[in-house]
Amino acid sequence: MALKVEHELHRRRRGRNVGLALLLAGFVVLVLALTVVKVQRVGFAPLQGYDHVVQPTLVPAAEGGRSLDPVTQGRGN
Amino acid sequence: MTDTSARQFEGEARFGDYVALLKPRVMSLVVFTALVGLLVAPVRLHPVEAFAAILFIAIGAGASGALNMWWDADIDARMRRTAKRPIPAGVVEPGEALAIGVALSGLAVVMLGLATNLLAAALLAFTIFFYAVIYTMWLKRWTPQNIVIGGAAGAFPPMIGWAAATGSISLEAVLMFALIFMWTPPHFWALALFTRSDYAEAGVPMLTVTHGRSVTRAHILAYTLALVPVALGLGLTSIGGPIYLAVSLALNARFVLGAWRIWRREETEAEADGYRAEKLFFRDSLAYLFLHFGALLAEAGLRMLGLGGATWL
Numbered sequence: 082m083a084l085k086v087e088h089e090l091h092r093r094r095r096g097r098n099v100g101l102a103l104l105l106a107g108f109v110v111l112v113l114a115l116t117v118v119k120v121q122r123v124g125f126a127p128l129q130g131y132d133h134v135v136q137p138t139l140v141p142a143a144e145g146g147r148s149l150d151p152v153t154q155g156r157g158n
Numbered sequence: 159m160t161d162t163s164a165r166q167f168e169g170e171a172r173f174g175d176y177v178a179l180l181k182p183r184v185m186s187l188v189v190f191t192a193l194v195g196l197l198v199a200p201v202r203l204h205p206v207e208a209f210a211a212i213l214f215i216a217i218g219a220g221a222s223g224a225l226n227m228w229w230d231a232d233i234d235a236r237m238r239r240t241a242k243r244p245i246p247a248g249v250v251e252p253g254e255a256l257a258i259g260v261a262l263s264g265l266a267v268v269m270l271g272l273a274t275n276l277l278a279a280a281l282l283a284f285t286i287f288f289y290a291v292i293y294t295m296w297l298k299r300w301t302p303q304n305i306v307i308g309g310a311a312g313a314f315p316p317m318i319g320w321a322a323a324t325g326s327i328s329l330e331a332v333l334m335f336a337l338i339f340m341w342t343p344p345h346f347w348a349l350a351l352f353t354r355s356d357y358a359e360a361g362v363p364m365l366t367v368t369h370g371r372s373v374t375r376a377h378i379l380a381y382t383l384a385l386v387p388v389a390l391g392l393g394l395t396s397i398g399g400p401i402y403l404a405v406s407l408a409l410n411a412r413f414v415l416g417a418w419r420i421w422r423r424e425e426t427e428a429e430a431d432g433y434r435a436e437k438l439f440f441r442d443s444l445a446y447l448f449l450h451f452g453a454l455l456a457e458a459g460l461r462m463l464g465l466g467g468a469t470w471l
Contacts, residue, residue, distance in 0.1 A: 093172055100173035111210060115273055118206045 171254075175244045179227055179255055180220030180262075187447075188219040188315045194451040195319025195334055198397040198458040203274070203323050210273035211322040215315055218266035218282045222311070224259035225290035228252050230298070237356040259290070274322040281321055285314040299361070302368040309342030310335075316451070333392040337450060340385040344378045344417060345443040351375075351420075352433035352440070375421045378439075382417035386410045389450060397454055399461075405453040409446050416442055 192215045196208055203211065227234065227245055235246035244250035263286045271279030293308035301307075313335045320331040350357055350366045351374060357364040365374045389410055393403040416439040423435060 090170065093170060097171075097173045097176075111206075111213070114206045115210055118204045122204070 171244065171249045175249045176258065178244050179224045179250060179258060180217075181223035181227075182220075184223060184312075185216050185220050187312070189216045190448070191334075191338065191451055192216070192315035192319035194455050194458075195316030195331065196323050197319075198330070198454050199320045199323035200396070201323045201325075207273055208323075211270060211278065211319065214266045214270040214273065215282060215318050215322075217262050218270070218286055219315065221259045221262035221266060222286040222289040224255050224262065225286075226294045228255040228259060229290070229294050231255075233299075233360045233362060236360040239353060239356060263290075270318075270322065275325045277325055277327070278318050278322040281314060281318045285311055285318065288314075300363065302363045302365040304363065305346045305365070306343050309339050309346075312342060313338035330392070330395045330397045333388060333395060334454075336388045337385070337392060338447065340381060340388050341443065341447055343381045344385070344413075345440065345447075347374050347378050347381075348420065348436050348440040348443065351428070351436045371425050375423070379417045379421040382414055386414065392450075392454075397457060399457040401460070402450075402453040402457050405449055409449055413439075413442060413446050 189212055193212050196203065196211060227243055230240075231243075231245040231252055234240035234243050240246065245252055245255055263283075267279050267283045267286070270282050289308070289311035293304065293311055297304040297308055316334040316338070317327065317331045320334070321327060347365060350364045351371065358367045365377060389406050390403065392398055393406055416435070419435045420439055428434075428436060
């Protein structure tokens with residue numbers, strides 16, 4: 082027995098589903114675009130400051146030209 | 159599925175019914191005024207950010223429209239103009255409208271905050287609250303001043319656009335708000351004059367119902383006169399200029415003349431010609447708002463080209 086009987090109802094629901102799918106896809110694209118724009122403006126380096134961990138590379142050089150960066154500390158850098 | 163069992167779904171909503179819930183015609187006005195507010199601001203947003211800002215302001219406005227339709231379904235069913243809206247027509251359940259309104263409100267506010275700044279997001283949240291709660295749930299059924307105070311909700315979009323770009327509020331943003339705020343009462347009261355029976359039957363305390371038609375005519379003239387200095391004053395700020403002032407002068411002269419005619423008319427005279435002057439004034443009021451904001455946009459375009467702007471003063 083053929084079970085593939087299409088009612089007008091199915092077309093209506095397909096229209097709704099396709100509409101919703103397009104909206105969600107558009108939303109994903111928009112969020113991606115916004116992310117790219119914002120990251121490009123700020124750059125990647127400052128974003129490291131949000132890790133809740135001290136990022137020595139981000140700390141400006143201390144007085145006397147000594148950096149707090151453990152890698153370069155004590156070398157008069 | 160047989161036709162018999164499918165019958166219960168015959169009134170099921172199409173995608174367009176959900177779009178209608180967001181009041182797309184009101185949204186178009188919101189998009190336009192918010193866009194102007196954003197573009198005339200002295201700070202430039204990245205095009206993607208500007209697009210996102212306008213989109214989420216529009217979605218916020220649409221969400222408040224859905225909440226309005228959810229709360230006002232009983233009134234809408236009794237008015238000819240609104241009887242075919244999705245809820246009174248029976249295609250969208252009231253609970254669905256409420257869910258869509260709340261969900262889209264949250265989405266719009268959060269996304270506007272992420273795309274631009276917290277001030278713009280807070281203003282959008284306040285606008286939605288003002289329209290859905292202060293106007294729809296409280297003022298609309300309680301006072302004939304509903305239109306006056308409720309007009310603030312429609313006046314916020316250019317201010318939100320400005321805030322999205324600059325992160326602050328200034329005199330220009332306040333005057334753009336004031337322009338729409340003062341314009342709303344004469345616009346809606348003219349509509350109420352020629353759709354009189356609808357509001358009366360629905361029990362909405364329109365000024366025409368509570369204080370009579372001649373008082374409404376006088377109010378239209380008074381608010382139109384009060385609108386003139388606001389509209390012209392905007393032309394003297396940093397976003398105004400000679401083009402705006404020329405357009406504004408012409409529009410205000412026509413608008414005041416229209417209001418004067420409405421005020422002078424007797425009700426019998428209006429009934430005899432099918433409310434011609436009132437309908438003309440209503441159409442003029444739409445042009446009035448679009449052309450004022452269009453002129454602001456033109457001034458902004460000229461400033462970008464290094465011409466016009468405040469330097470002419």
